Amino acid sequence: xxxxxxxxxxxxxxxxxxxxxxxxxxxxxxxxxxxxxxxxxxxxxxxxxxxxxxxxxxxxxxxxxxxxxxxxxxxxxxxxxxxxxxxxxxxxxxxxxxxxxxxxxxxxxxxxxxxxxxxxxxxxxxxxxxxxxxxxxxxxxxxxxxxxxxxxxxxxxxxxxxxxxxxxxxxxxxxxxxxxxxxxxxxxxxxxxxxxxxxxxxxx
Amino acid sequence: xxxxxxxxxxxxxxxxxxxxxxxxxxxxxxxxxxxxxxxxxxxxxxxxxxxxxxxxxxxxxxxxxxxxxxxxxxxxxxxxxxxxxxxxxxxxxxxxxxxxxxxxxxxxxxxxxxxxxxxxxxxxxxxxxxxxxxxxxxxxxxxxxxxxxxxxxxxxxxxxxxxxxxxxxxxxxxxxxxxxxxxxxxxxxxxxxxxxxxxxxxxx
Numbered sequence: 001x002x003x004x005x006x007x008x009x010x011x012x013x014x015x016x017x018x019x020x021x022x023x024x025x026x027x028x029x030x031x032x033x034x035x036x037x038x039x040x041x042x043x044x045x046x047x048x049x050x051x052x053x054x055x056x057x058x059x060x061x062x063x064x065x066x067x068x069x070x071x072x073x074x075x076x077x078x079x080x081x082x083x084x085x086x087x088x089x090x091x092x093x094x095x096x097x098x099x100x101x102x103x104x105x106x107x108x109x110x111x112x113x114x115x116x117x118x119x120x121x122x123x124x125x126x127x128x129x130x131x132x133x134x135x136x137x138x139x140x141x142x143x144x145x146x147x148x149x150x151x152x153x154x155x156x157x158x159x160x161x162x163x164x165x166x167x168x169x170x171x172x173x174x175x176x177x178x179x180x181x182x183x184x185x186x187x188x189x190x191x192x193x194x195x196x197x198x199x200x201x202x203x204x
Numbered sequence: 205x206x207x208x209x210x211x212x213x214x215x216x217x218x219x220x221x222x223x224x225x226x227x228x229x230x231x232x233x234x235x236x237x238x239x240x241x242x243x244x245x246x247x248x249x250x251x252x253x254x255x256x257x258x259x260x261x262x263x264x265x266x267x268x269x270x271x272x273x274x275x276x277x278x279x280x281x282x283x284x285x286x287x288x289x290x291x292x293x294x295x296x297x298x299x300x301x302x303x304x305x306x307x308x309x310x311x312x313x314x315x316x317x318x319x320x321x322x323x324x325x326x327x328x329x330x331x332x333x334x335x336x337x338x339x340x341x342x343x344x345x346x347x348x349x350x351x352x353x354x355x356x357x358x359x360x361x362x363x364x365x366x367x368x369x370x371x372x373x374x375x376x377x378x379x380x381x382x383x384x385x386x387x388x389x390x391x392x393x394x395x396x397x398x399x400x401x402x403x404x405x406x407x408x
Contacts, residue, residue: 073280
């Protein structure tokens with residue numbers, strides 16, 4: 001008579017994974033047969049216990065809830081820069097390019113009209129006209145001033161997705177809003193500095 | 205929320221000139237795109253795995269409210285740790301590992317609420333009674349299921365985790381070993397003792 005089945009072999013036996021030679025042992029061993037049958041019965045009872053299925057609406061709610069919780073998370077480390085890299089920095093670059101273009105346009109317009117400011121229109125779904133007498137674009141933008149970011153976001157909204165896409169940039173219409181909102185104070189200051197520098201350069 | 209279609213568009217636009225249509229991105233592709241800055245890709249991962257994660261948590265805590273909180277916690281932790289996911293195991297296995305840890309920690313901090321108090325479970329049992337065989341048999345079955353649930357709740361942590369992953373999620377012993385950080389032999393031994401202990405607990 002072969003040795004009794006080990007715990008591991010008994011598990012394999014009730015799961016029908018034990019090799020035939022060892023499984024044959026239970027035919028001649030009442031003790032192992034009894035242990036195996038007790039395991040089988042308990043496994044059957046356990047497997048029969050169901051849990052309730054939540055309403056289908058729950059899953060939509062759950063996804064939204066997870067998303068909300070993640071959005072509320074402070075973004076840190078590489079994910080932050082990866083996220084900004086895709087969604088923010090590209091859009092910010094596009095916005096900066098628009099600002100520079102607007103500033104250059106203003107500069108050229110002034111030069112051509114003896115310094116008189118003329119409106120420069122940026123075409124787009126939310127076209128804006130820059131160059132009104134009270135426009136601050138001829139001064140240095142203050143990075144702490146919400147108006148600067150208002151100009152940025154408005155300018156970014158004028159960037160056509162397809163045009164940007166054609167030149168290799170992927171711009172989501174709302175990405176600039178998200179990107180600006182996601183920047184830290186230090187990053188906002190740095191962006192402001194870059195824009196100031198570009199505006200200075202283009203007006204010289 | 206990013207749909208599979210939108211995701212495909214994004215992937216396709218990632219390589220100018222090379223149109224790639226990905227209608228069913230793999231978990232690895234979604235992880236990669238999430239790490240590259242597409243937070244929306246994580247939504248698809250949540251959608252894909254939320255049911256299993258929720259069910260795992262429900263098996264541990266036995267009520268809908270705690271299970272949904274824990275499942276949310278699992279995904280938040282996964283999001284935070286995504287950059288550490290190396291892909292040696294499947295994302296599903298990795299989520300199970302986080303889920304088991306979250307649930308075991310929760311169990312350590314708080315006694316699970318009695319299953320009978322969960323309104324979702326009570327409603328589910330009522331539905332079973334109304335659809336099942338004879339009313340008497342159904343009542344006995346529901347009662348038996350309640351006893352099994354209560355006994356499972358009293359199992360030692362590792363036995364409980366092993367039993368849940370094996371019986372209700374039908375994971376192979378090798379995968380369970382990976383999740384619990386133990387050997388296949390230890391998993392089988394835990395499974396054996398879990399079933400044996402259940403029998404003893406139910407006899408009390």
